Amino acid sequence: MSTSSAAETRRLGVETTGIEVIDEAERTASPHDLFWPWFAANISVFGISYAAFVLYFGISFWQGAVVAVAGITASFALCGVIAIAGKRGSAPTMILSRATFGVTGQKVPGVVSWLTSIGWETFLAILAVLATSTIFERLGWGGGTTTQVLAAAVVAGLVVAASVAGYHVIMRMQSVLTWVTGAVTLAYVLLTLDHVDWSAVTALPSGPPQAVVGALVMVMTGFGLGWINIAADWSRYQRRDASGGAVVAWNTVGGAVAPVVLVVYGLLLAGSDPALLEGIGDDPIGTLATLLPTWMLVLFLVAVVLSLVSGAVLGIYSSGLTLLSLGVRIPRTSAAFVDGLILTAGTVWVVFFAQSFIGPFQSFLITLGVPLAAWAGLMIGDIWLRRRDYADDDLFTTRGRYGSWDVVATVTLVVASVVGWGLVVNGFAEAASWNNWQGYLLGPLGGREGTWAAANIGVVVALVLGLLGSLVLRRATVRRQEATPVDPSGTASDAAADPAVR
Template sequence: MPERHAPGDRLAVERRTIEAVPDSERHGTPRSQFTLWFGANMQITAIVDGALSVVFGADALWAIPALLLGNLLGGIVMALHSAQGPRLGVPQMISSRAQFGVFGAVLPLLLVILMYLGFAATGSVLAGQAMSAMLHVGTSAGILVFGALTAVVAVTGYRLIHVAGRIATVVGALGLGYLMVRLFTQYDVGAHVGGKGFDAATFLLAVGLGAGWQLTFGPYVADCSRYLPRETSTRATFWSTFAGSVIGSQWAMTLGALTAAVAGKAFLPDQVGFLGDLAGPAFLAFLVYLVIVVGKLTVNCLNAYGGFMSILTTVTAFDRRSRVTPATRAAYIVGFIAVSMVIALAASDDFLNNFKNFVLLLLAVFTPWSAINLVDYYLISRERVDIPALYDPDGRYGRWNAAALGSYLIGIAVQVPFLATKLYTGALTRKLDGADISWIVGLLATSALYWLWARRSANPPDETVHPALPEPAGVPAPPAA
């Protein structure tokens, strides 16, 4: 499909926020989703996520297929969210008002904002360490420099984020490919793999880490596909997003699992430094640090972009706005990044353990949300949405939706006996030898409950209702391609 904008506006500051994107501004092909999500996953936090499966007890021989299984299962859910973007042209959390109501969607939104802050902060810690090694400054200074870079790209918006994704795809493939080769040439990897037998608890932990990684993209993945032309194939959008995210994350997590297997406790104190040492001479170490920064820049921009969208969606639920000025948009993004920097600067030294518990806790919160959104969109509403009503508390979807909110809260509650986190271990988890299957229980229970409850009260339109959107006041129409 041809681009609908002239190449000259590629780095122009994005003017759309939470309103529906008109057809005149739709552009691109599904290939852009592959490079964006491949690049966003080829980064050090995914390496750490894979390393956790080995650090907390699994043998890499079993951890790698378990991570793959988790990435495949979670990737299906994540890509189904992405496929909604071209059809609706609105941010993901705006579309969830169709299930929860205009006010009711605020409940999961508040948790989404916390998630974005958490991932932005933890990613900034690792990127700050890489910046520190590159620039020979303190880690705090590295975090601040990285925050400034994130602000520039995120404020510029959608197009520049996709450019960053394409760069991260190439840089990440070369950098992580090189590190994989170095790992096998510097260590006897075979001697560190296969020493332990199969253990169900650690296997399921690794599955949960892989699935949790993918599921946490769900609340913002359609933000990155909503500019695709409306006629874009749902199948093409799904597979491009799925392949990019799963291949990228599995590559990085496999490197992480093998690195943790050969490094043992040496990987725990300084993950960034260990990878720099693995790279070899100082110049190559510098390039690996650059790979880390580029990869983290892409995904942190997505976190800031999605965080801004979620905050604005929350605020506008009560004042009925559907758009804000560019200056307000920039202020939201910079404010979000500033808060994440403060959290990063105060981060605990126990980074790995805290990150593991953070990911597993997010699973319990976002699995029910994903179940409700997907069951409603694909099975109950059958992809028919009244888009103008998403911005009107007095419209078709109302202020609150009891079926969605009730199913969501019950979906979280049914997971509690199956949780296995540092703060709480469920009674049934102990009987399963510590295996965490809470996200599976939450996904199945919430899907079934919401389907039974909502199908009797749902009122979807006969076909999707698209708004007639005028151009923003004072802003000229985009040039013809």
């Protein structure tokens, strides 16, 4: 991007940059800037409702609190490590991943990444629509089909508009939404404190270690690991001389601080009221709204919708970039619009036709979480092994140092996923029967009905296998890539003609 076009982008607010490497002049962000998008996307009241999902594992408040602090913090720290790649390469996450899998081979984890982002943004839009319907019904303003249709249209419109505008607008939007949603969330906590029954909370029985591990895996998958495939998208505007440690720290703090507080407080609420605990499974935000006085509902609804839109915007922006990395030759803005249509269709299907909400969602998280965790392990190992910045031009041609396919990385991804899927089990056999094939390696641990079945250790196993595969099997490959001298003439012209560029 030229200096004049960059200035025009800032003036118009619409980002025209797609999957190409960000120009040096545009890399002006500092590590502390990463706080805003991650905090705004995770300050949602949905974090409170997530506590119910933790308690569904049959664990105590104190066990749940440890799970929340450890799982959320660790998962966002892993996002921070992936964000280092964005600082080094100034390109989207799935483009930088070509250094690990090859320019063509990257399409394998790229499809998983795209599906994950689409799923998350649709899920957040669904929450916003359900919350609007419930609150409108309580206010006596309707809440039926008409309300849900209008809410779906408004939410989808807001998400698509912001994601089409791009990075600069989103960063400004997130810095504002942080204060708005943060203030209303704090007000929610203050207004619902009297619903906490400490004696009921402390009376919750402790669960076995397997249940704690299962809750930990779910929390990691639902928070940081759910975002890990887009982490470098928001650090690609960082200055090349920015501290890698600072990038990790600000990413972790921005992403984890709000969810940790909200989930722990949610454990207090859900542990105090069995009816609240049960209702969250079908309509998380709407159920939490029942605790508020009527005068607070409109403000609560606005803040909730904005916070959910904030998270969905990050997803749809990045899913558009991932779509381009898969070879779809359309402008970034068009990719965002296409994903917006998919988001709308998914929202309509779940809101109007699906019979269960939490079942398919958790099954979806675990299923895609396994290969995503394996990919994350491979990427983290690759980042750890590298001592130099990426060769920008070679990320866009199969004739460069990264080649077309990295067979070792691809095979490791497949093996880690196959092993991982064998160690997770679909706990929602009726709501998500399409996942009943999982858990085929649980025999030595008691089978699909054993005590370890619900722990879903396959996610962690896939991550570790990916990490070890990268550190042990790809060390020589990374050294060879970094030893290859850079062609002074560059490969940009060759890359432009290479069918693997897009």
